[in-house]
Amino acid sequence: MTNRARKSMTRQDADSRVPRYLQVASVLRRRIRDGHWAVGDKIATLEELEHEFDVARVTVRQAIDLLQGEGLVKSFQGRGTFVIKAVQSNRWMQLATDWESLIAPIRDHVPQVLPSEPRPVPRLEEDDGTPAEAYVFLRSVQKRSGKPYAYARVHIAKHVYAQAPKQFSTRVALAVLSEIKEIAIQRAHQTVVVGSADIEAARHLGIALNAPTAEARCVVSDKGGVVLYIGEITYPGDYVRLNIELIAQEG
Amino acid sequence: MTNRARKSMTRQDADSRVPRYLQVASVLRRRIRDGHWAVGDKIATLEELEHEFDVARVTVRQAIDLLQGEGLVKSFQGRGTFVIKAVQSNRWMQLATDWESLIAPIRDHVPQVLPSEPRPVPRLEEDDGTPAEAYVFLRSVQKRSGKPYAYARVHIAKHVYAQAPKQFSTRVALAVLSEIKEIAIQRAHQTVVVGSADIEAARHLGIALNAPTAEARCVVSDKGGVVLYIGEITYPGDYVRLNIELIAQEG
DNA sequence: CTCAATTTGTTCGTATGTATG
DNA sequence: ACATACATACGAACAAATTGA
Numbered sequence: 001m002t003n004r005a006r007k008s009m010t011r012q013d014a015d016s017r018v019p020r021y022l023q024v025a026s027v028l029r030r031r032i033r034d035g036h037w038a039v040g041d042k043i044a045t046l047e048e049l050e051h052e053f054d055v056a057r058v059t060v061r062q063a064i065d066l067l068q069g070e071g072l073v074k075s076f077q078g079r080g081t082f083v084i085k086a087v088q089s090n091r092w093m094q095l096a097t098d099w100e101s102l103i104a105p106i107r108d109h110v111p112q113v114l115p116s117e118p119r120p121v122p123r124l125e126e127d128d129g130t131p132a133e134a135y136v137f138l139r140s141v142q143k144r145s146g147k148p149y150a151y152a153r154v155h156i157a158k159h160v161y162a163q164a165p166k167q168f169s170t171r172v173a174l175a176v177l178s179e180i181k182e183i184a185i186q187r188a189h190q191t192v193v194v195g196s197a198d199i200e201a202a203r204h205l206g207i208a209l210n211a212p213t214a215e216a217r218c219v220v221s222d223k224g225g226v227v228l229y230i231g232e233i234t235y236p237g238d239y240v241r242l243n244i245e246l247i248a249q250e251g
Numbered sequence: 252m253t254n255r256a257r258k259s260m261t262r263q264d265a266d267s268r269v270p271r272y273l274q275v276a277s278v279l280r281r282r283i284r285d286g287h288w289a290v291g292d293k294i295a296t297l298e299e300l301e302h303e304f305d306v307a308r309v310t311v312r313q314a315i316d317l318l319q320g321e322g323l324v325k326s327f328q329g330r331g332t333f334v335i336k337a338v339q340s341n342r343w344m345q346l347a348t349d350w351e352s353l354i355a356p357i358r359d360h361v362p363q364v365l366p367s368e369p370r371p372v373p374r375l376e377e378d379d380g381t382p383a384e385a386y387v388f389l390r391s392v393q394k395r396s397g398k399p400y401a402y403a404r405v406h407i408a409k410h411v412y413a414q415a416p417k418q419f420s421t422r423v424a425l426a427v428l429s430e431i432k433e434i435a436i437q438r439a440h441q442t443v444v445v446g447s448a449d450i451e452a453a454r455h456l457g458i459a460l461n462a463p464t465a466e467a468r469c470v471v472s473d474k475g476g477v478v479l480y481i482g483e484i485t486y487p488g489d490y491v492r493l494n495i496e497l498i499a500q501e502g
Numbered sequence: 503c504t505c506a507a508t509t510t511g512t513t514c515g516t517a518t519g520t521a522t523g
Numbered sequence: 524a525c526a527t528a529c530a531t532a533c534g535a536a537c538a539a540a541t542t543g544a
Binding site: 017018019022023026027030035052053092096097098099102123185186187188189190191192193194195196198199208209210212213214218220237238240241242243244245246247248249 | 268269270273274277278281286303304343347348349350353374436437438439440441442443444445446447449450459460461463464465469471488489491492493494495496497498499500
Binding site: 270271272306307308309310313 | 519520521522523
């Protein structure tokens with residue numbers, strides 16, 4: 001590698017061994033997605049991009065060839081490279097921030113249940129509550145128009161599961177849970193972190209190993225503080241969006 | 252590439268051109284981080300990993316060499332590879348879900364203000380409110396023990412900025428905003444999505460181009476529905492954590 | 503119409519990285 | 524550790540198409 005290339009590297013070196021042309025490609029893809037360049041626009045010239053990213057001509061080309069393969073842009077000799085397609089309109093799987101809006105949209109979803117052996121209950125955190133005596137473990141994939149958008153690993157307290165076993169294996173667990181009259185939910189909370197796809201998640205969501213994901217962990221407990229439900233749900237990173245009202249609008 | 256390797260690839264092919272040994276390394280790193288293997292534990296054998304990831308032995312070694320370079324594990328001929336260091340304890344920069352807990356922790360933070368030319372106000376969405384007449388644009392980086400954890404681009408309505416210009420250039424804008432008595436905040440909301448670092452963000456946060464990030468967009472408006480503040484804040488993905496109470500616990 | 507500037511397309515040689523068996 | 528194949532990345536030079544003066 002030349003000195004010039006080295007110079008532009010900082011301490012991200014270690015992580016940043018992702019091929020340069022892929023890095024460049026994603027930045028360009030993002031600019032198109034974010035409307036920096038609209039459909040019909042001419043994007044920056046090879047030379048400009050060369051300088052901006054401090055890479056060789058051929059490397060920029062390689063990136064643009066990728067986008068061209070995706071049908072996003074088209075290059076014309078002597079004229080430039082033009083955006084010919086907008087990207088992703090069906091984005092955003094809304095992640096809920098309150099119980100009702102969490103349940104409502106998934107009430108009628110039909111998860112595709114995956115075969116699963118029992119799995120030890122994930123460690124509960126201080127705050128979560130006290131564990132139930134036994135749990136049933138379920139795994140499923142949720143799809144929307146054929147595309148998977150969520151991979152769920154769910155533990156349900158055995159005595160809860162027993163009240164509607166068929167329901168739990170054909171519908172979204174949280175929806176079922178919310179409908180069982182016999183149980184009184186005292187608390188439900190959710191933690192969301194940015195993660196990256198492990199082998200399982202990559203397979204079930206059809207994304208690359210290590211692709212960015214949002215990992216939600218939802219815990220529901222009853223009046224006694226007993227944890228009834230623990231759901232770990234992985235979403236592809238580019239689907240998820242969270243809306244949070246910090247100070248709510250009045251009327 | 253051999254047939255064997257090809258076989259294990261699905262449609263993620265396109266994205267998954269990231270070198271295999273890097274993919275393997277991150278998965279292993281993650282397992283250690285998540286406690287799948289604790290300090291002192293022997294991790295899976297080369298042979299097991301070979302089969303799990305369907306790569307050649309040398310490729311697994313390459314991944315393990317990386318971790319060894321990071322001081323995470325150590326291999327012993329004839330014995331196996333052992334975890335010798337836990338990873339990341341100071342994780343989690345809590346992202347707030349209500350106004351008070353958003354403000355409180357950053358009240359005393361001292362942002363490092365970056366030079367910046369004026370920038371057009373980002374497009375407001377339907378829901379956001381009506382724009383003010385003019386905005387002041389500020390950029391800053393927030394650090395914690397030397398490490399940057401947030402890169403902020405902020406627009407503040409000019410008439411608000413004018414009430415405490417010095418404050419705004421030395422303290423976190425939201426904190427200042429919340430203290431100005433003359434203005435009545437009617438609404439504040441925040442949107443969080445999973446993104447990836449562009450050139451700017453990568454530079455200021457010291458992470459790799461395209462590394463996963465959390466992108467928060469916070470909008471504050473006054474009684475008249477005029478937008479006083481628009482903050483776009485980028486966090487490194489592995490710092491951010493959101494806690495959401497869906498059904499709050501009572502006393 | 504010609505000329506120069508701009509911009510993409512193509513090719514060569516070289517070096518290093520990745521991955522297999 | 525070795526031999527092999529292919530991918531990534533650089534720089535540089537030149538070709539070909541387009542545009543506008």
